[in-house]
Structure formats: C-alpha cells, structure tokens
Amino acid sequence: MPEVLLPITIAWPLLAACLLLMAGGRVPGSVQLPAILAVIVEMTLLGVTLSTVRGGRVVHFVAGWRVNDGRGVGIVLVGDSTGVSIGLLAAVLTGAASLFGWRYFESGDVRYHVLVLIFLGAMVGYALSGDLFDLFVFFELMGVAAFALTAIKVEEPRSVQGGFNFAIVNSAGAYLTLTGVALLYARTGRLGLAQLGMALDGQRADVLIRLSFVLVCTGWLVKAAVVPFHFWLADAHAVAPAPVCVLLSGIMAPLGVYGVVRTYSTVFAGALEHAVFSRMLLVFGTLTAVLGTLMCLLQRHVKRLLAYSTIAHIGVLLLLAAGHGPALWFYLVGHAGVKGALFLIAGVLLSEHGDIDEFGLFGKGSSFLGAVFVLGSLALAGLPPFAIGLGKSALEQGPVWQLVMVAAVSALTAGAVLRAGLRIFFGLGRPPEGREDSERTSGEGERPEGRTVLPKASMTMRAAVAILVLIGLGAGVVPGSAGLAGQSGAALLEHSGYLGAIGSRPISSSGTAAPVWSLTGALVGIGSAAFASLIALGALWRRPSQGGGRRLTSWLHAVHSGHVGDYITWLLIGVLVLGVTVMA
Template sequence: MLTPNALPPLVIALPIAGACLLLALGRHVSRRVIDSLALAVAAAGTACAGCLLYAAGHGAVVTWAGGWRPTAHFAVGIVLVADQVGAGAALLVAVLTLLALLFGWHYFDDLQAHYPALMLLFSAGMSGFALTGDLFDMFVFFELMSVAAYALTGLKNEEPESVQGGLNFGVINSLGAYLCLFGIGLVYARTGQLGLPQLAAELAGHGRDIVVIVGFALVVTGWLVKAAVVPFHFWLADAHAVAPAPVCVLFSGVMAPLGIYGMARLYWSGFRVALAPAAVHRMMLVLALVTAVLGAVMCLMQRHLKRMLAYSTIAHIGLFLLGIAALTPAGVAAAALYLAGHAAVKGALFLMTGIILSQYRSLDEHRLFGRVRHPGIGALFVVAAVMLAGLPMTGAGLGKALLEESGRSGALTATVIVVSALTGAAVLRAGLRVFFGSGDRPGVANTEQETTGAHEQPDAATPAGRPPATMVGAVVALLALAVALGVPAVAGAAGPAAAQFCDSLGYRTRALRGIATVAPGGPHIEWTATGIAWGAASAALAVAIAACALFLPPKLLPRTVSRSTRTLTTALHRLHSGHLGDYAAWLMVGAAVVTALIASG
C-alpha cells in the first residue's frame, strides 16, 4: 500500500514513465492502443493527485529524495513539499491533461505517440513545479514544461505561422529562464542554500541584503515571463494562435497561472523573511493592474477566436495576481479558486474553438458569421462566456466575489468587475455572431496589423455534422467542473489551504523537522449577498457590452470617440508587432521595473 510520502514522487514520475512507454510502443501498436494507454496513465495520475490532495489536508506531505534527512544543523538534499495548494495545482494539471487527451482521441493520426507523450511530459513538468520545495528543482521542472510546450506549440512545423509562434514562445521564455538562473546563482552564492525551507532558515534574522533582493527579482522575472504578465506577455497570444486546441487548455488553464503560483511560493516559503512586504505588494499591484486592463482591451479588439481567448487569459492572470498582491490568506484563497474556475471555463472554450476549426477551417469571428450550425455547442459557448464574466454560482464567480471582498477598495472592486465583464463580453459577442448570426454582418476586410484567422489549417479534420462524443464529453465535463467549484462545500477547502500556504514558519518546520504545526484559521468560503450582486452585475455588464457591439450602429458613436478608438487600436496592434527584438527589449524593461519596485522598499 502506498504511503502519503510516496505520492509526490509518483505524481511526477508516473506521466514520465508513461511517456517513455508510449514512445517505445509507438511504432509497434495501433493508434487506438496508444490513445488508450495515454488515457489510462492520465487517469492513474489524476487518482494519485487526488489522493495526495486528501493526504495534504492532514498536513503537508514531505518527501526527501534519496533518503536524505535533515538534522538540527545540516539540511541537504531535494525535498518535495505538497501542501493543499500545491497538491491542488497538481490535481488541476492532471484533470486538464486527462480531458485534453480525451478530446484529442485520434486527434493527430500522423504523429504516432509523440503528441500524447509530449502531453504527459508537459503535465509532469507542471506537477513537479507545483510540488517541489527546492529552488533549483523549480527551474528544472520549469525547463521540462517549457521544452514540452515549445514542441507542442510547433507540432505543425510545416506551417510558417506555427514555426513563428513556437519561436517567439521559445526565445522569450528562454531569455526569462536565463535571468531566472542568474538569480538562482546570486541567491546560492549569498546563502549556500537552494531548498526553500533551508533558504527561509538561513535568511531568518538577517537584515536587508541587496544581493538576495536582486536574486529574488530575477527569479521572479522568469516566473512572470511564463505567466505572461505585462510587459512579458507578447509570446502568449502567438503561441495560443498556433498550438492545438487541447494544448491551449493546459497553456491557459495551468501553465501560465503556474508562473503566479511560483512567485507566491517563492515569497511565502523562502523569501518572506528577507523582503519588505510593502515593496512586494507594490510590485504585484502595479503589474496586476496593467496586465488586467491591457489584456481586457486587447481581448475586446480581437476577431481571431484563439487570440481572443489568449488575451482573456492575460487579463485574468492580472486578476489572479491582484489576489496574491493582498499578501493575505483571503487573497490567496480568492486567487486559487478563481484560477481553478477560470481553467475549467477557458478550457471548455478552447475545446469548442477546436471543434469549430476542425469543421470550418477558420477562426475568424467575422467570416464565420452565422456559419457554425451546432446550436448545442453554441449554447454551451454562450453559457461559458457568461461564466467567464463571473456568473454567480460558478467557481470563477465565487473566486471573483472573494477577490472583490478581499481587496477592500472600491477602485479595485470596479477594476475586477469591468475587466471580467469586458473579457466575457468579447467572447459572448463572438459566440452570438458565429453560432447564431446575431447583429449586422461585420465586414471581413482586415488591416495589415490585424490577425484574423480566416484561413487556418485544422488540427484534425472531422466529418461535417455532429462532433465526436469524446470532444463534446470533454467540453461538458469542464463546464460541470466549473459549476462544481462554485459549491461552497467543494470550494470551502480553499480557505484552510490558503492559510497553510501562507504559514511560512509551518512550512519550514514541517519540511526540516517533521513537526506539524497548526495553521491559523483561513477565510470562510461562502456566497454572500454582495458577492452574488457583483457577479450578477458583471454578467449583466458583459451582456450589455456584447449587445452594444452587435446591435449599436457605429455611426451613433461620437466622431471623437471613433477617432480615439481607431488611434488606440492602431497603437496597440503596432505594439504587438510580432518581432522578437521588440519583445526581448520589453522583457529587459520589465525585468528592470520588477527589480526597481522590489528594491525600493
């Protein structure tokens, strides 16, 4: 019988072993066998991650690799520390991987076992990143998930757009990784430690150290590049536009949000004792607001469906970061629940765009006007769009309500409402146009700066008519998960999990001494009248904005508004130029800003 300490390594090792098995058998068995094995490995990984989350509810599960055990004055070796938040992230990775593989049954008939093997390796990298308690191991798992993600982005390597998107993704994330590795070197040179609990013990009682501060800032920059926080966000829409739809489920649902998780883990588990909370709060708040607003505006401007969803992810990344910026268990609980609910809804939306692409060879909202004859899928798309805006009684809605209540600021609450409404409105507008032909037929002409998705090669050509049951089943399962996460009996675990996550002393004591401490009580998770009211307001605002976009004649807008809108649109399109040199320059600017904000505390 497996002990709890065996679960963290198993959650990581199982998909790696499964990927190796698939590659070994790929040329000798049928594709049906390959897909069945991949689903079986993903299901087993999901079961292990679920058991780990249950075990973590009784205290963080600590595993020292290689049999090392820390002593009073000597702590070496690699440690895995699975608290409830980390185990929950691993479970989310496993569930999304399972449903993505279900959707992709027979998806790439010409890739043999490479596609499911890469998906399993990708999930192993993300799970390891969530569970490790070692700074250098975080970098190793960061690179594992990155390499798998680059390959999955460029699967259609005969298409120039796919190569370009994968190249942008790879180069920008590699630059972030170099800065991260340099920061790890600075931290190790100063402290002689890489384990997060060992780092916390070493830094406790020390004064302000500029080398440690700069090292932390550089490591965080690497995680923020992965999270696509502005101004590190340029690669994300390019990668989503060319990656297969089931891969985008993992990109938007967990890979990018794991960058926010990594920064929060690094702060609370290792560096909290060495950094000024006011400086960390200021850095996170500034980046969160800029990311949320820019992502929402860019989302509203898109007509390429996958790019629209990608910019919606950027906007929500900003909202997740806004919760972490509160530096409280309430903020962490809000961000964690919002992240999980968003992952389910956004995953369903990406899978539905995959169905559209497979049958219509286009992702252009304008050219698809009224052409997609799947009213059932259309109804699910519209419902998911309203969920994205924060519809009450859903996981995303409950996370959003907690975020609004944790901020205790009218301006921040208004930002959350408007940003979520804008992203929901953009997706709702597209769904009503594409599936139901609502509003006037839009023009199909495009400017040089605009990416339309008018002529896209499908990931898989499915026959016209009813989509395969595996595709529809994966969509329905994700939307059901999104609703389940809004039930307080399910979501209530986020409160104690957040308190455990923010208990820096408890993390260190559990990992180094094996002593379980009692974490302070976490926030109570429930629906309130205020939360329901703000959620209804966000959903109603999204519907109103979508209705204006569909039915309001442009000539009714004042000329100055139309001119200003065109100027803003042109400027933002030029900013997102697609040139690697521009993106690399913005990355360096962002790294300098992050370092300055943290060091100024």
C-alpha cells in the same frame, strides 16, 4: 506513508511517456487509450495524495538525503493542499484535453501524447518541489514540452514562429531566474525553499536579496504572461492545438503566479517587507488586467481573443495573490475549467469549418456548443454560482477601486467573448462587410488542427467540453470545496509552517476562512454578467471607431508586432520596472 506518493506522482507520467514512446512505434494508431489511462492513473494518485495531506503538510527527501542543521543537497518534495490540488487540477485538465483529442486528431501521433505526459509530469513536479533549483528544473522541462506542443505542426510556418517566440522569451526569463538562484546560493549556500527561508529570516533586505528576488520572479512572471512579459502567449495560443491551449491557459500560466507567491512566502517573507511584495503585485496585476482587456476587445481571431482574456484574468490572480489565498484557489480552478471549455469549442470550430475568424464564422456554429460558449462567457464575468465569481467576491474586503476594476475587467473580457459567441453561433449583429484588416490577425484560411475537416463534434469532444464547464461550476458549489480552498490558501501564504516542514512529520495547518457566497458577491457577479451582455450587444451593432480610438488601436497592434526582438526588449523593460518596484 503518504510522503512516498509524492515522487510517484511525478515519476509516473514521465515513465508512462517512455513506455508509450517505446510501444507507440510498434502498434500504430493505438496510443490514445493508453495515454488516457495513464492520465487517469495520475489523477487517482494525486487524489489519494490530496486526501492524505488535507489540513497538513508532508515532506519526502528523495534517496534519504535529509537536511542537517538547515543545510542539505538532496531533492525535497513538499506536499500540501496547495501544491497537490494544483497538480490534481493539471491532471484533470490533461485528462479532458486527451479525451477531446481522441477523435479530434486524425491519427494517434505518439509524439503528441508523449509530450503531453511529460508536460503533466513537469507541472506536477513544479507544484510539489520544495527546492528552488528544482523549481527551475521543472520550469524548464515544462517549457521544453510546451514549446514542442505549440509548434507540433512543423509543416506550417506560423506554428514554428509561434513556438519559436514562446521558446526564446521563456528561455530568456529562465536564464534570469537561474541567475537569481545562483545569487541566493552564493549568499546562503542553500537551495531548499525552507532552508533558504531560515537563512534569510531576520536579515535586512539588502540589494543582493532584492536583486535575487527580482531575477527569480522574472522567469515565473514570464511564464504567467504578466505584462510586459506577455507577448509570447497570444502567438503561442494562436498556433497551438486547442487541447494544448487548455493546458497553457488553464494551468501553465497560473503556475507562474503560484511560483511567485510560493517563492516569496517561503524564501523572502522573513526579509522582504510584505508591503513591497503587495506593491509589486498591485502594479503588475493592474497593468496586466488593463492591457489584457484592451487587447481582448480588439481581437477577431477567436483563439487570440481567448488568450488575451487569459492575460487579463492573470492580472486578477495577481491582485488576489496579495493576501486572498482561498479566493485565489477558487478563481484559478474556475477560470481553468471555463477557459478550457471555450478553447475546446474554438478547436471544434476550426476543425468543422477550417476557419477561426469571428467574421468568417458568422452564423455557422451549432446550437449546443453555442449555448455552452455563451454560458462560459457569462461565467468569465463572474456569474453565480461559477467559482470565478466566488473568488472575485473576496475583493469586497479590500479597497473599493480594486473590486470595481476587477468587475470591469471581467465584464469587458466576457463581453468580448460573448460578442464572438453570439455572432458565430447565433448570427447576431451586423453581417460582416469585409474580412480585410491590415492590423488584426483574422484567423482566415487556417488549417484544421486534426489535419482533416470534421463533419461535427464527436461525443468524446462534447463530453470533454462538458467536464470542463462542470469543473468551473462545481468548484463554486460542491460541499467541501470551501474547506479545501481555505487549507490551500493557508498553505500557500504561510511562512513559519512551511519552514517547519523540513521535519519528517506532517505539519498541521489550521487553514483560513474561504469566501462564501454573499448577497453582495452574487449581485456583483450578476451585475458583471449583465454589463458583459450589454457590451456584447452594443459591439455587434456598432460602427468601426475613428479618431483617437483608432489611433490607440493601431498603436496596440503595432506594439504586439510578432517580432521576437521586440518581445525581448519589452522583457528587459519589464525587468527594469520590476527592479524599481522592489528596490524603491
């Protein structure tokens, strides 16, 4: 029975974490291999599950507590192409991060591997949950594991501060989400996504329904680092170990976008107009893409630079989420692979040189990793045949300004990443005249994350980088990926089919047409990559800006102050803007 696999895929990483914790203290230094094997088992379970649900949807009622007359108190797990493929992506990224960490960390720290497995179980549970309250539960479990992984270097004040900001801002968003869940339960007496959707179908979207939508989505938007809920993300990425950044940037933040779309399409689509939802995505997607791009261009701390690039690409995901489900799948998988590889290379730089400053690393990188870094930078711009470019090409069917904006965002962020790569690995551009900058975090003097300086990257570290690059490339060219993307897009956006899933039989889903490579799409991708190259080369030899540009730079750095009180203030402003967007 395929539905039996659903709880197993959630329980296995959590059980493995418990077993590893019990055995790790007795057999020191031997936890890396068991941790990797546990992730491989999870990948196998999810792969088998995906093969059974493709084109359909299966439901598992935990402990047999089934729905009766649209009501139920049991835990519901729903497996479809969207949720299972996202869970599989989380497992693959975790496997690559664990492989990279085999030689990256000085010794087998059982706490790290236990937290990673808990993190994986929470992400899979979030992707498969068919109950709004359980979405919140897995959201919180995901957050607790991520907070601890971010601040795992407790002996360093910067690590603790980054983890603290992460925890406070995300916890505030979670409380608002829980309040929204409580309002819906008070209104309907139901918590299942399908049951809530049935209760709200045909109702007028009054103030309570709109308010509950705003509150529930706030937590998901915070997790996705959508502007102005984004401030925690760069602080967390700057201090988290590079393998953890792969998970935070590659899958955890996009899961926030998944939560927003899944919640609307299943619960609110029958009551709240799609035009309101599209307007919300358009407003916040544009803000996120633009501000993320500006901040990315201003960074010299390599991990912060990559983090702000993630924020900009989350903005693009929001624009695609309005109705381009298959394109959203391509973009998500492509970005996860490429960005994960770039973060791992940043980790290698930090371990080899004890520095993560673009200026301080001038001309110090290796040629192999440099070539991969440059290729990854161009892939972020949408270079064919990487999946990011294929996902972006879906915007050809929409307003021209959206395609132009997304192409510009991709080119500018890729140009910033490429600038850093050319300077670090190939010594191009003006030699840095000084490293002092009162406004920007440089990354100078940071301690290696593995607690030791590596002479060079090991084979397992290089293999992990290569695997992630191949994921970003393969999703755009492997036969069958278009079919999976089409089925995932249909499963994510449909309303009536999901509501029908409260039955015990698989519900078929015909899928939607996935984007395919076209001449226009390929030319847009090539043009974005060429524009990114020009931006990078121009930045390498330009002189520091003065006047209005300098004032804007100072203001942006001042806003991103690092003070958690400021971040909470911006969160409340974001809730107000979200409320006005939905209530209007």
